Amino acid sequence: MIAAANLPNYKLVSTLLVLPILIIAIILWQYPHTIHHVVKNSSVKTMLSVNVKYEGIMKTSTTDQHLQTLKAVVNSKNLNELATYCALFLSFSILLIAGTGLLLDHSIQNRKQMKSNKQLYRNLYLAKLFFPIILILLSSSSILLLACLLMIILVKYVSSIFALTTFAIMIIITISLSWKIFKSCTEKSDEETLNLIGINLTKAEAPELWQFVQSIADKGQLRMPDYIVIGMNHCFFVTESPISFWNGNSLSGGATLYLSIPYMHYMSESDVAAIIGHELAHFTYNDIQYTHHFFTISKRLIRNTTAINLQPLAQNTSAWDWLYSILTYPTLVFAEHFLDSYHETVQQWKRCREANADKIGSKASSTKQMAQAMLRVAIITPAIEYIIEEFWFAGGKKESVLNSIQQLINRHGLPDPLMLLQSIQSHPLDNHPTLQRRLELLNIKLTDPMLEEASNNQHSDLLKQLKLI
Secondary structure: OOHHHOOOOHHHHHHHHHHHHHHHHHHHHHOOOOHHHHHHHOHHHHHHHHHHOHHHHHHHOOHHHHHHHHHHHHOHHHHHHHHHHHHHHHHHHHHHHHHHHHHHHHHOOOHHHHHOHHHHHHHHHHHHHHHHHHHHHHHHHHHHHHHHHHHHHHHHHOOHHHHHHHHHHHHHHHHHHHHHHHHHHHOOOOOOOEEEOEEEEOOOOOHHHHHHHHHHHHHHOOOOOOEEEEEOOOOOEEEOOOEEEOOOOEEOOOOEEEEEHHHHHOOOHHHHHHHHHHHHHHHHOOHHHHHHHHHHHHHHHHHHHHOOOOOOOOOOOOHHHHHHHHHHHHHHHHHHHHHHHHHHHHHHHHHHHHHHHHHHHHHHOOHHHHHHHHHHHHHHHHHHHHHHHHHHHOOOOOOOHHHHHHHHHHHHOOOOHHHHOOOEOOOOOOOOOEHHHHHHHOOOOOOHHHHHHHOOOOOOOHHHHOOOO
């Protein structure tokens, strides 16, 4: 279930729904006129009449008449009515814009779209297009609404000129903020590069490894990677991002399968085949490409939100920062809620794709073997991660990593498998479902033989068979 699909949080409801309705109610209570009456007696109609009879005015008006017209517009009563009418209009506008934004928010939470990558991408792409527009309209309406409310107060208790000056400043702020949001849409961010400890092995350098992966791909009718990288990072994964290796080499991109030497050292051939089948399924069904698309959209949405968001207010924050935070608060509440919905939707999609990759990858081995491989990964992960972190901390210079892992396992043993059912597989880019959930989706129940096999503290000979050590 998507958590964000629940009713909107209280901040969103109170700021974008309750507050505008309250303002409308107060205005109608304080000024019990119909909108027609307000327009009829306000300077708006006077100015409209002036525009309609523009040619006659140009012929008959004098400097004194212009001054009289200006004084009439600046008249306290006229300004008060004009500000009241504008506040009423802007309050309705905020309700309309907020409603549109919530409909867009609801569209990306539709669970039916999880079954189609294209449909999900289409909806999220529309969100990318309309999100900054909604932010601009919502922020402009909120700021101008506050300006109108201030004008009503200032006209009554200070002066009309001061009220108009304040309103002009608010308009400048609105234009500035809208420009910042628009500019954030045009900014380009560089593609992130993965920093890994590993080497790219060609078919000539590791024919046995490539033949092993090819046999898995053929059995499961899966797409082969462009590159196979082995290294000391603590997970198996696939990526199409650029890679930078610690030895100075790099890959500019392409379908890359990353195999972790420590994990392969403690997994059987059938276990590794199941995991590789899972990873190749992501290539076959374009999960990596869609993940990249969604990540790009996410960065765009975050830039849009950052354009209206200041750093957390500190004790020495200036009065200007406090004012800016107040002016952008309604828009920021909506933006943060929308971002939460977006990220939860993408995470839900990723969990669905992981479950699908488990099922597809099982074709390269078996459902039971896939479950066995996942259980084995969960059990050996704590020891491997501990030694790998030491390896990274030592700058990649720690000697005999595999021996260190074996010594740690011999000294402390392996954890109880049943204690790891809520664990999540480590991954540099995604969050997998819990182990228990993945086993449930495969309809696998743990048995004593499975637990005993997964808890074996001895390493395998797979790396030697593939001539990698």
